[in-house]
Amino acid sequence: MTAALQAGVGVTDRPGNRSRGVSIKxxxxxxDVSVAxxxxxxxxxxxxxADTHARVMRAVEKLGYVRSESxxxxxxxxSRMLGLLALDMRNPxxxxxxxxxxxxxxADGLGVMLCDSSQDxxxxxxxxxxxxxxxxxxxxxxxxxxxxxxxxxxxxHGIPYVFLDRVASGxxxxxxxxxxxxxxxxxVGHLLEQGHRDIAYLSGPMSLPQxxxxxxxxxxxxxxxxVDHDTVTVVEAERLDxxxxxxxxxxxxxxxxxxxxxxxxxxxxxxxxLQTLVAAGVAVPDDIALVGYDxxxxxxxxxxxxxxxxxxxxxxxxxxxxxLVREIAGDEQHVHENVEFAPELVVRxxxxxxx
Amino acid sequence: MTAALQAGVGVTDRPGNRSRGVSIKxxxxxxDVSVAxxxxxxxxxxxxxADTHARVMRAVEKLGYVRSESxxxxxxxxSRMLGLLALDMRNPxxxxxxxxxxxxxxADGLGVMLCDSSQDxxxxxxxxxxxxxxxxxxxxxxxxxxxxxxxxxxxxHGIPYVFLDRVASGxxxxxxxxxxxxxxxxxVGHLLEQGHRDIAYLSGPMSLPQxxxxxxxxxxxxxxxxVDHDTVTVVEAERLDxxxxxxxxxxxxxxxxxxxxxxxxxxxxxxxxLQTLVAAGVAVPDDIALVGYDxxxxxxxxxxxxxxxxxxxxxxxxxxxxxLVREIAGDEQHVHENVEFAPELVVRxxxxxxx
DNA sequence: CAGCGAGATCAAAACGATTCAAATGGGTTA
DNA sequence: TAACCCATTTGAATCGTTTTGATCTCGCTG
Numbered sequence: 001m002t003a004a005l006q007a008g009v010g011v012t013d014r015p016g017n018r019s020r021g022v023s024i025k026x027x028x029x030x031x032d033v034s035v036a037x038x039x040x041x042x043x044x045x046x047x048x049x050a051d052t053h054a055r056v057m058r059a060v061e062k063l064g065y066v067r068s069e070s071x072x073x074x075x076x077x078x079s080r081m082l083g084l085l086a087l088d089m090r091n092p093x094x095x096x097x098x099x100x101x102x103x104x105x106x107a108d109g110l111g112v113m114l115c116d117s118s119q120d121x122x123x124x125x126x127x128x129x130x131x132x133x134x135x136x137x138x139x140x141x142x143x144x145x146x147x148x149x150x151x152x153x154x155x156x157h158g159i160p161y162v163f164l165d166r167v168a169s170g171x172x173x174x175x176x177x178x179x180x181x182x183x184x185x186x187x188v189g190h191l192l193e194q195g196h197r198d199i200a201y202l203s204g205p206m207s208l209p210q211x212x213x214x215x216x217x218x219x220x221x222x223x224x225x226x227v228d229h230d231t232v233t234v235v236e237a238e239r240l241d242x243x244x245x246x247x248x249x250x251x252x253x254x255x256x257x258x259x260x261x262x263x264x265x266x267x268x269x270x271x272x273x274l275q276t277l278v279a280a281g282v283a284v285p286d287d288i289a290l291v292g293y294d295x296x297x298x299x300x301x302x303x304x305x306x307x308x309x310x311x312x313x314x315x316x317x318x319x320x321x322x323x324l325v326r327e328i329a330g331d332e333q334h335v336h337e338n339v340e341f342a343p344e345l346v347v348r349x350x351x352x353x354x355x
Numbered sequence: 356m357t358a359a360l361q362a363g364v365g366v367t368d369r370p371g372n373r374s375r376g377v378s379i380k381x382x383x384x385x386x387d388v389s390v391a392x393x394x395x396x397x398x399x400x401x402x403x404x405a406d407t408h409a410r411v412m413r414a415v416e417k418l419g420y421v422r423s424e425s426x427x428x429x430x431x432x433x434s435r436m437l438g439l440l441a442l443d444m445r446n447p448x449x450x451x452x453x454x455x456x457x458x459x460x461x462a463d464g465l466g467v468m469l470c471d472s473s474q475d476x477x478x479x480x481x482x483x484x485x486x487x488x489x490x491x492x493x494x495x496x497x498x499x500x501x502x503x504x505x506x507x508x509x510x511x512h513g514i515p516y517v518f519l520d521r522v523a524s525g526x527x528x529x530x531x532x533x534x535x536x537x538x539x540x541x542x543v544g545h546l547l548e549q550g551h552r553d554i555a556y557l558s559g560p561m562s563l564p565q566x567x568x569x570x571x572x573x574x575x576x577x578x579x580x581x582v583d584h585d586t587v588t589v590v591e592a593e594r595l596d597x598x599x600x601x602x603x604x605x606x607x608x609x610x611x612x613x614x615x616x617x618x619x620x621x622x623x624x625x626x627x628x629l630q631t632l633v634a635a636g637v638a639v640p641d642d643i644a645l646v647g648y649d650x651x652x653x654x655x656x657x658x659x660x661x662x663x664x665x666x667x668x669x670x671x672x673x674x675x676x677x678x679l680v681r682e683i684a685g686d687e688q689h690v691h692e693n694v695e696f697a698p699e700l701v702v703r704x705x706x707x708x709x710x
Numbered sequence: 711c712a713g714c715g716a717g718a719t720c721a722a723a724a725c726g727a728t729t730c731a732a733a734t735g736g737g738t739t740a
Numbered sequence: 741t742a743a744c745c746c747a748t749t750t751g752a753a754t755c756g757t758t759t760t761g762a763t764c765t766c767g768c769t770g
Contacts, residue, residue: 020432021490021512023756034720039758049718064511069488070428071756074725077375079425089469090454095445102471106478111485114444114469116457123461130466133424135376156419157376242652271656297597298653301626305658378726389750394728404748426726429755 022063031059042067073135081111082324083131083139084317085124086164087208088240089116091268093294093313094142097164100317101140108325110137117144119205119239125150132157138324140164140317145207162324165316166209171336174327176320180210183309183343184217185224187263187291190307190345192225194289194353196261200233202248202273204240204265211265214293218263233259237269245272253280260288261351267292267299267308274350278303290350305348312341377418386414397422428490436466437679438486438494439672440479441519442563443595444471446623448649448668449497452519455672456495463680465492472499474560474594480505487512493679495519495672500562517679520671521564526691529682531675535565538664538698539572540579542618542646545662545700547580549644549708551616555588557603557628559595559620566620569648573618588614592624600627608635615643616706622647622654622663629705633658645705660703667696 028035033056040047041056048056059065073079082105086094098114105112113136117124124144131139132153139154139161154161163175188199201218204211219229235251237244245268252262252273264270270292277284284290284304292299295310319339327334383390388411395402396411403411414420428434437460441449453469460467468491472479479499486494487508494509494516509516518530543554556573559566574584590606592599600623607617607628619625625647632639639645639659647654650665674694682689 020755025756035757036720036722036759037718040719043758047718052718064508066484066487066508066512068429068490068756070425070434070490071725072758073425074423074429074727074756075758077725089444090447090450092445092447092450095447095450099445099471099473106481111468111470111482113466114453116454126461129421132421135423135425153419153421157421242656268652271653275656297623298626298656301597301630301653301657303656303658303660375725379728380726390727391729391750391752392748395749398728402748407748423726426755427728429726429757430728432755 021068022065024065024067026063027056027059027065030063031056077135078137079135080109081113081134081136082321083113083115083127083134083136083141084164085115085117085127085131085139085141085143087117087119087142087144089114091240091266091294092296092298093266093311096296096313097317097320100314100319101164101321102317103314104318104321104325108321110325117142119144119208121145121150125153128153131159135159138162138328140320140324142166160324160327162320162327164320165311167340168336168338174320174323174336175338176316176323176341177338178311178316178341178343180213180343181217181220183293183311184214184263185221186217186343186345187214187293187307187309188218188221188261189224190347190351191261191263191289191291192221192227194261194351196259196289196353197227198231198233198257198259198261199227200235200252200255200259200262202245202252202262202264202269203234203236204244204269205238206236208240214263214265237265240266240268242268242272242275245269245274246276247272249273249276250280253277253282258288261291262288263291263293265293267294267296267306270306270308270350271298271302274303274306285350285352289353292350295346299346300348302350304350307348307351308346310344310346316341376423377420379420379422381418382411382414382420385418386411432490433492434490435464436468436489436491437676438468438470438482438489438491438496439519440470440472440482440486440494440496440498442472442474442497442499444469446595446621446649447651447653448621448666451651451668452672452675455669455674456519456676457672458669459673459676460680463676465680472497474499474563476500476505480508483508486514490514493517493683495675495679497521515679515682517675517682519675520666522695523691523693529675529678529691530693531671531678531696532693533666533671533696533698535568535698536572536575538648538666539569539618540576541572541698541700542569542648542662542664543573543576543616544579545702545706546616546618546644546646547576547582549616549706551614551644551708552582553586553588553612553614553616554582555590555607555610555614555617557600557607557617557619557624558589558591559599559624560593561591563595569618569620592620595621595623597623597627597630600624600629601631602627604628604631605635608632608637613643616646617643618646618648620648622649622651622661625661625663625705626653626657629658629661640705640708644708647705650701654701655703657705659705662703662706663701665699665701671696 102112115127142164167177168175237248292308295308299306299308470482497519522532523530592603647663650663654661654663
């Protein structure tokens with residue numbers, strides 16, 4: 001097990017060189033009381049006489065004292081931070097989740113440490129190690145790999161965690177997710193309703209359960225409509241971003257017969273595909289109908305407004321945080337809970353066929 | 356209260372799990388050495404015999420020991436974290452900056468604490484306070500208010516900071532910015548070149564220097580083209596997001612005479628405006644030409660591909676981090692530096708008038 | 711006046727790591 | 741044999757806070 005943070009930056013070879021800030025001792029001296037009294041003034045004001053309290057606060061103010069979280073943490077054995085590990089912060093969907101989580105955490109006086117694994121296992125392990133070193137109070141995690149062995153670091157340290165945008169297997173943890181199977185079914189069901197029979201699913205990495213579930217839903221929809229599974233083209237993009245979408249789009253154009261109804265694993269992929277199609281002179285929705293996933297703000301503003309499956313990103317982040325906080329503060333018999341939101345199809349022009 | 360919190364954690368805990376994690380003492384006991392030796396094994400392996408080192412590492416592995424960053428920090432007097440405070444993480448531009456900063460920091464063995472002030476002063480102060488409590492090694496800040504008095508918390512604690520996407524006034528700090536005046540000039544200059552004479556600037560909050568500078572540049576361009584200042588319509592959106600853009604767009608439509616060339620303070624606003632215009636049946640670029648700012652990924656994928664002023668987001672984040680690291684590790688006579696990137700106009704269909 | 715409880719304050723002991731000076735032990739040299 | 745050296749290892753101090761019991765000072769009751 002390597003330390004998450006290696007020595008890198010000019011480590012102080014000469015301790016005592018750098019000025020340590022104002023400490024509780026300085027405040028105590030200035031207010032002419034003991035350090036215990038200063039601590040009480042800040043944490044249990046009701047124990048002090050109004051006079052002493054005021055005197056201490058004046059000294060705090062005057063010296064600009066800010067308590068050291070590390071010392072407080074060391075004593076308390078835990079921090080006031082949550083860790084949030086997302087797949088890709090540049091995806092507005094995760095940005096929205098992070099935002100919701102941050103708001104909810106702040107309401108409980110907790111900070112959030114935001115990290116971006118970039119769907120990279122090494123980065124994921126780095127950050128989970130960081131969470132452990134920091135002894136974060138809890139973690140919100142969207143794991144990269146389905147096995148999620150990297151979470152053992154958290155378990156060993158008794159750090160509770162909640163899965164974000166991922167269903168917990170068994171009763172390992174709480175989780176907040178969206179029913180991706182239904183989401184996929186809605187998307188492809190809609191394409192089928194529009195009369196399309198040559199369906200493609202443009203997936204992200206199949207190692208992600210989200211991508212697998214959306215495929216499952218897509219195939220289910222085909223079953224229900226009596227369309228043969230095997231006619232469904234599946235293209236797997238390497239990552240879930242716009243660039244990978246552009247790539248996947250050109251691969252799609254090479255296929256024959258060319259699908260007429262395309263369901264993309266998320267909006268970034270869909271927007272990338274859209275760019276490729278537009279550049280290639282393929283008309284959307286007339287030649288190819290397109291459905292995305294997440295309904296990020298930009299879907300509605302796309303070249304052709306994008307039909308998408310909406311997930312309540314901010315609400316998911318907030319709910320996950322609430323579950324986590326409840327687990328942290330909760331009594332012994334905490335039972336893991338899986339909150340599942342329903343996806344919602346938002347139809348826009350990219351999928352509406354005119355006849 | 357704290358005791359209750361500690362008790363709540365361990366549903367999945369095996370018996371024998373203590374509420375506090377494995378400490379260096381446990382490792383020392385398991386490896387039959389002193390704590391000092393364990394510490395050395397981890398931080399100065401060259402001091403130990405190969406045999407002892409191996410024995411200690413085996414114990415570390417077996418117990419799943421992860422050192423407590425708070426204890427280490429307390430002793431060291433500073434942490435291995437940088438703080439990054441951005442205006443809005445849901446804006447892909449800031450996402451890109453954060454990503455660049457994170458990469459650069461990780462290369463130096465530093466972690467980054469990402470925070471989102473949501474352009475809210477209270478949130479900004481909360482997070483800066485958090486940075487101080489955490490004794491972060493340094494901070495990357497895009498302040499909400501122009502006065503930036505909230506930064507005094509950092510100054511008092513000798514925490515170095517670098518301005519991100521904001522020029523430092525005087526020699527207060529290093530900064531990484533883009534020449535927004537030039538950016539504004541490029542944008543509006545381009546609109547004027549296309550023959551537009553009724554120009555509008557769709558700004559975000561004027562409290563943001565970015566918004567003010569872009570306006571300055573816009574007016575400069577008018578001067579140079581001999582167009583009167585006063586004919587420029589200025590609409591101020593409350594926030595810099597898509598929704599605010601939609602609002603601003605409908606306000607714009609009410610104006611008469613209606614401007615034909617519109618420069619938006621950022622791409623989110625522009626995309627919002629674009630949605631409103633399209634919905635209202637106003638043709639872009641024929642009725643109204645549109646220019647955005649930031650050149651986020653989605654600009655190219657917009658309903659009408661969006662002309663935009665590109666800023667190198669990731670590079671800005673990385674550069675800022677490098678400046679900060681240099682200041683942290685640097686010698687006494689550190690001189691603050693302002694790295695200014697040049698904006699670049701990327702012309703797409705939204706601004707090209709056909710005649 | 712002795713006794714007592716309440717209110718206010720404090721001294722000292724943690725917490726978990728790092729570091730420095732000192733101790734240990736084995737080998738070499740004078 | 742004594743003196744010294746080098747490589748290892750360690751005890752103890754330290755960082756800034758919170759918390760726990762102890763102390764001290766009142767004012768009140770019996």
